Amino acid sequence: MEIDQTPPIPPTLKTTISKQPYYYFAITLATSTPATPIDVTQYHGYIALVLTQWLGAIGGGIPVDILDYSYPRATIRVPYVNHKQVWQAMTVNPFSLLSDNTQAYFQVVRNSAFAMGVVTSSRKSL
DSSP, X not given: OOOOOOOOOOOOOOXXXXXXXXXXXXXEEEESXXXXXXXXXXXXHHHHHHHHHHHHHHHHTSOOEEEEXXXXXXXEEEEXXXXXXXXXXXXXXXXXXXTTOOEEEEEEEEEESSHHHHHOOTTSOO
């Protein structure tokens, strides 16, 4: 009986060169009826409300930075480790606007681990 002397094949390793600290979303606020525009502070408050409703106190503590705002659209930045929870809360959780009790929800328009991925679009003509 012969013993196989061929060396074992080493396992394939995948390495990540750098992990991004933030994740970016382009979002829009959709309402059931036309609503009056809100300022950036109220917009940020509604994001915090959605995160708290969906994820509890831990969700309310996730830092969200609004990088660009023009009602009803915004570009936000969240820590990379929390991007899946934020994405879920944004797409699943409807809420009521405090000003006139209008039903509203956030829509994720674009998302990326890089800011340029949400700021520009390859679908727009120059």
